[in-house]
Amino acid sequence: MHIPRHPTLIARQLLARTKALQPRGPVLAASLVLIHKQCGRPGCHCQKGQGHPGHYLTCKQDGKTRTVYVPQELLPQVQSWIAEHRRLKTLLREISQLALAQVRTHVTARRRRAGRS
Numbered sequence: 001m002h003i004p005r006h007p008t009l010i011a012r013q014l015l016a017r018t019k020a021l022q023p024r025g026p027v028l029a030a031s032l033v034l035i036h037k038q039c040g041r042p043g044c045h046c047q048k049g050q051g052h053p054g055h056y057l058t059c060k061q062d063g064k065t066r067t068v069y070v071p072q073e074l075l076p077q078v079q080s081w082i083a084e085h086r087r088l089k090t091l092l093r094e095i096s097q098l099a100l101a102q103v104r105t106h107v108t109a110r111r112r113r114a115g116r117s
Contacts, residue, residue, distance in 0.1 A: 001094050003101045007109040014098040021091050028081035030059035032070065 004010055036051030038044075046052050055070040057078065070078050 001097060003097060005105065007102065007105045010098055010102045010105060014095065014102060017091055017095050017098065021088065021095070023084060023088060025084055026077075026081045027085045027088060028057075028059075028078065029085050030057040030068075030082060032057055032078060032082055 004013065033056050034053055035056055036046075036053055038046045038051045041047075055072075055075055055078075057068045057070055058065055059068075060066070
């Protein structure tokens with residue numbers, strides 16, 4: 001992300017990203033993985049091949065990694081929830097960088113304003 005040097009531009013970008021921080025739907029902080037498992041049936045094709053595909057969520061709960069099965073019909077929703085979390089996480093990182101830039105340029109901006117009076 002490009003951070004401008006001028007305090008007014010920094011403030012404008014900071015305000016825009018703060019407004020965009022509104023969640024558009026549910027947010028899920030987890031990773032989605034595809035796992036191929038073998039079932040217990042002796043004549044099933046999964047015994048020789050890749051296995052049955054299944055999607056699982058992995059996330060941290062109370063400091064431990066937990067895995068949760070995701071039904072096929074919920075997969076698009078869960079993917080959108082994870083994407084929303086990534087979008088918000090990126091926005092928070094940008095807001096933090098802009099706020100830090102605003103603090104850094106504060107003294108320079110104050111000196112500029114004092115010189116114009």
